[in-house]
Amino acid sequence: MAVEIVMPKLGMAMKEGTVSIWNKQVGDPVVKGELIASINSEKIEMEIESPAEGTLLDIIVPEGQGVPPGTVICYIGDAGEQITRVEQNLETAKTEVAAAATITKQPQSSAGKASNGRLKISPVARKMAEAAGLDLNTIQGTGPGGRITKEDVQQAIDGGCSIEPPKQNEMVNSLADSVEQAQKLPVTGMRKVIAERMQESLQSSAQLTLTMKVDVTDLMALQKQIGETVQARYETKLTVTDFVARAVVLSLGQHKEMNSAYIDDQIHIFDHVHLGMAVALEKGLVVPVIRHAQNDSLVQLAKNMKTLAERARNGQLGSDEMKGSTFTISNLGAYGVEHFTPILNSPEAGILGVGAAYDTPLYKGEELQRRTILPLSLTFDHRVLDGAPAAAFLRTIKRYLEEPFMMLV
Structure with a gap:
């Protein structure tokens, strides 16, 4: 009897999956565990293995078409076997994942062809x-x-x-x-979700951005001073981003109006801090969330951030790990960007942009010194709070970063 292969549900929040490429064509023989297709959802791209040995009898969903999870995308059975297509209403397709397909992360390879010799191209x-x-x-x-x-x-x-x-x-x-005759590229998958959410964020909130420069010379010295000890004892490397995240968490505890969300004409102020950290991927970005970050020490926060970032880049994050944040940090310093205007991760009231640190001569008292400056950009929802309290929050972050020993106690 022919086996139905369905679009799997890659997380509770997944609404649609797209077949990006078929590694097999109708009539091709397949063996159990062989890669038959690649799919992508809003967050990640994965491959589907055949759950049985046989022949690919029929392809229901062509390349490039998005369908809800649970939708039958192909049939595998005996050669020449007659099948009856299941009538599918794509708007009300079942949302539970069938166990027929096994999902595996795509291995990295320099070859551009699938196992059957077919060129792999989107x-x-x-x-x-x-x-x-x-x-x-x-x-x-x-x-x-x-x-x-x-x-x-x-x-x-x-x-x-x-x-x-x-x-x-x-x-x-x-x-x-x-x-x-210009090229027209369809907006699908992760890019489509990002486009929709960014536009919705700008249209549904009153966003304003404040910038501030922070002298992190002493922080850089502290990072170098304790770096080897932390690496040896806790097997993690402390970065400037880790210190920024710690400063943000501590500052949110003192400025709770920033740790909030505007939902249904109400301001929801949270006691917990679920910290979102934007992570750039090849085809977009995701925001893994460090839950209850207010309970973490600097080292534990650093370890949690690195673990989630690595899992994000490897396509291992679950949808539950990318929602529920109360405040977000976006760091473009590695790209040489100093100040930028981050867009709110709705419905959050704030997001902090971290730029590239640079050295510049500054007066410390009467003495001209070489100091390291870190640019920060805070975008906040003006419906939730005004400029003065937002500036006070940013100034508290500045104080922690300029007096970094305060973050160790």
Whole structure:
């Protein structure tokens, strides 16, 4: 009897999954445990293994189409077996995951082909490559499992790898025609969710950003002083971000109006601090949450942050680990950005942006010294609190970072 393979539910919050690539085609033989398809949800991209040996009898959901979890995406059975498609209403598809499919994280590989020799490339990337006349076999894939992504194709286009020269009549097109022929990339998966949430955040809140410069010279010295001891005793490395997170948690305890959310025309002020830390991924970003961060020491907070960040990059986070934050930190310092305007992670009342530290000469009393400055940007919801209390919160963070020993007691 044919086995139904369904779109799995990758977490309680998952509403839709997309088949990004089929590793097998109808009629292809499959063995148990063999990779048959790749899927992606709002947060992560995964692969589906065949739960049985047989033949891929029918593909129900084509590449690039999003469907609710629980939707049948293909059938596997005996060669020549007749199957009856299940009538599916995609709006009311069952939401429980069938045990027919086993999910595994995609291994990293430099090869761009699946086990059956079929080129692994996302639908968007394939369309871009075909439009540019590129030879897909000459493009090195950098995506999961060596898959060719749209970024790989774009790099090939920028590098002049097109093998099909433009026709003479195409060279005399008007500027308007050129604009019409621009690449059009569908917004799906994680990018779509991020786009919707960012737009909703800006439309549903009154956002204002304050900036402040913090002298972290003494903090950097403390970090260097205790770094080896912490590494040897607790097997973790303390970073400036760890100190910033600790300062934020302590400051939220003193400015509870910032540790809040605007929900249904009410301000919800929280006693607990669930700290969100934005983590950049290849195709977007996620915000893992350190729960009850107010109970963690500096070292424990640092370990929790690193563990969640690593799991996020490896695609191992559950949806429950990415919701419920009461305040968020976003750090772009590694990219050389100093000040920026972070967007609220709705419905939270605040988010702190951390920029790149830099050295500059400053007067300490009458003496000119070389000091290290860390730029901070605080975006807050003006519906929840005004500029003065928001500035007071930012000033408290500054005090902790400029007197770092206060965070150790």
